[in-house]
Amino acid sequence: MSKPSSSIFLSPSERSGKPKELFFIWFASNIGILGVVYGTMIVGFGLSFFQSLLAAMLGSLSFILVGLTSIAGKNTGANMLTLSRAAFGRKGNYFPTLMVWMSFVGWLAVNVITGTLTLLSLLNVWGLNTTSLLTVVSLFAFSLLVLLSNLFSQKVLVKAQTIFTYVFGLLTLLVIALLIPKTNWQALFQINNGDWLTSFLPAVSIIIAGTGIGWVGAGADYSRYQHPKTSSQSVVMSVTLGAFFPLFIIMSAGILMTTSVPSLGTADNPINVISQALPSWMTALYFLTALGGLIPQGILSLKSARTNLQTLDIHVKDSTAVFIHAIIIIALPVYVLFFSQNFLGDFQVFLGLVGIGLASWGATFLVDFALVRREFGYDEKLLSNKAEAINPAGLLSWLIGIAAGLAFTNTSFFTGPFARGIFEDSSLGVLLAFIVSGVVQAVLVNVQSSKSRGVESGKMAK
Template sequence: MSNKDVLTGQAPSNAPSQDASIEELGIAKVPTSQQTKKPAELFFVWCAANIGILGVVYGAIIVSFGLSFFQSLLAAIVGVASFSLVGMSSIAGKIGRTTTLTLSRSSFGKKGNIAPTSFCWINLMGWEAVNIITGTLTLVALFAALGFAETTMTTVISLILFGGLTVLVSMLGQNTVLMMQKWITRTFGAMTLFVVLYLMATADWETIMALPSGSWITGFLPAVSIIAAGTGISWAIAGADYSRDQSPSSSHRGIFNSVVGGAALPLIMLMLTGILLTAQIPDLASHENPISAIGRLLPSWMAVPYLAAAVAGIVTIAVLSLYSASLNLLSMGIKLKQRTAVALDAVLVLGVALYVLFVSGDFLGPFISFLIFCGVFLAAWAAIFMTDFLTKHRHSGYSDEELFGDTGINKPTLACWVVGSLAGLMVSNTGFIDGPFAVGIFADSSLGLFISFLVSMVLYRIILKKNA
């Protein structure tokens, strides 16, 4: 395949170079000779992608819905189960041998797919900004643990250092990043386990167990949807990006279990940490710098290595987001080289990070609004993508014509996505767009994600039955 074909997503004019790297392939199909990876490698990819210290804040957010300890723990587990969507899109990646949003062309059409892909790109840009902000705040917390005052200058230095690390690591190539992730996952995972054991030994269990039970409808379900929006729903758009070079001999069950298990193990452990911390830091979910609050709670001999490992973990998460975002640009047909696309994405997210860190000063408020707003659109897309895969491509695969041909716009499918997304928005208060029907059980909740998913799935299944 020529460079032009790779970068614009046109139909392949010839087979890709057999020795081209994953980065050089762009969105082209991975040659069968390069499908050599095993499911176990996906475990480390998704473990590293979800072992960031933000998971601790998720735990605090769950408790903020007024839930008891057992309700909070159950909400964490059910919310993380949304990573089943990533497991399924990863199986689709092995079958289709290309990126998730390129596979999405099979249901939306090549031009019709531009709309959901554009929104997925915006979502990844938002997450990249979250990663930059979280990494900067973690470095600030690290400096504080070392005895430096938390000043504007400290934040500026932390932002420059973290941004530089992210750009440097992103230039090392995907294979190098995956190798780094394995060691970072083991190191930070071991430290997190140690912190969890420390917190369990020192926690005020009387206060934790005395937390009153909250409403299952207006407390538990919204908490689940927030976690689902920030984990499985957000990452579903990138599953195939990291599984397209899986060996043909890799079992679907092995891929699914590696992806879901790799994400669930660190997320549940980190959220348990956040739930335990709320007994000692009740306002953790609304703290201006929750990571700094966590650092102050731990003894310095524990806080310094833990926060240092956390920074390294967030760097690799940021690189994954940048990589998937650049692939989305290629899926839309934007003619940019991989490094140029990454550079463009980096400039945009830096602007968002600067605003949050130095102008608004509020991190968690915009973050939750971002999760809810993006979640309704991504949930609608995920419903269509998964239904399309399970009913049409699970056994027969994807044809080159579906993925790279001039298939135009599939208007009925696009309408399903738009209607489902609007239905979710109608019953959601996102903080900057308030739905007219966000009242009763929908007021101050995020149940719109479930509505969006169900409406799009039902409408798309109706269309498939009519065309059968």
């Protein structure tokens, strides 16, 4: 691998991180109460208790995809979408970078919506009834908390995420401990198995879209601070387990709550509904815990979104970048909170559509990394502004995967021509997009390698 020698890569002095830092970053970013909503979504697919737990486990383990992309960041010291230029070309990378940026902005909006609903519920506990004015104030207050994280350096981020892990991780466990006794175990165990193909697989697919695939575009953004000699296996394990433990535990709590709070899966404000299963003395602490768990997710989403703007060659002042993101993460929640008023429905559509693009990008990147970059590395000329404009193999693999995923997807916006049978009203398009892009990329990379070997053989023969 060529040694890094430009601003594309972090300097050696900045790369002293240890794997445990990645564990805390990803643990803190997944202790949010949104995991409970995931749990109720799983049961909503008509799964039994055992199937629901299995789906939660597989969905949480999908963070291994983030762990694998993190290896590239550890090896080079470059961020995720800069590394992506090797697979797509400098200009070809604009399209997936824009898509990944939109996904992070979307996640920011989801965090702000959830944070706003949580803050409103907390204010209700303190005697303030929800009004349009109070909703607007809560929206601006939580947005400001997230935007202030723009001031965090990597060292401050690691310390903050470590604190969040211990404090809000323990508080979340306390909330779960209070909820478990309210579970109607008899009703839970009486739920029959759902169909493994038409119910279980779509449930796993939608959870993967919101967990591993949802964050796959950010892996190297944080692993690039790792020491270059850090074990790749340690990086993968730290990222995967850091996310797995909180995700699986909190999703499991959501699964259990479906018997004690049956309206959770259809509520306009699921955060408020959860509080109904808690003792009154715990309600305020629960909402504070939920807020604390949401902030780290917003911090990572904003940090990666801003990094992606720079990869798009959009260089603006910090204040301008913050203003751009502020407008978007306020406008989208305003639509959901005041016009759509269907948080869970909009959330599932968002996961499905964004998941298709991210799944295709992740598969293309990982196959390129496994078949090419692990052997030849990321030469600086592949990532700089002088790089090849378009890498046809990568861009074509990504687009074909997206086309395949959308063709088998049915949403409130459109219906794909093949969204029938097991694909109707399911999120299997996400898994299909991942598989198709990965296979196409593997084939095209091998074709390119064969042509290269043929050219070299011809030169040698002459």
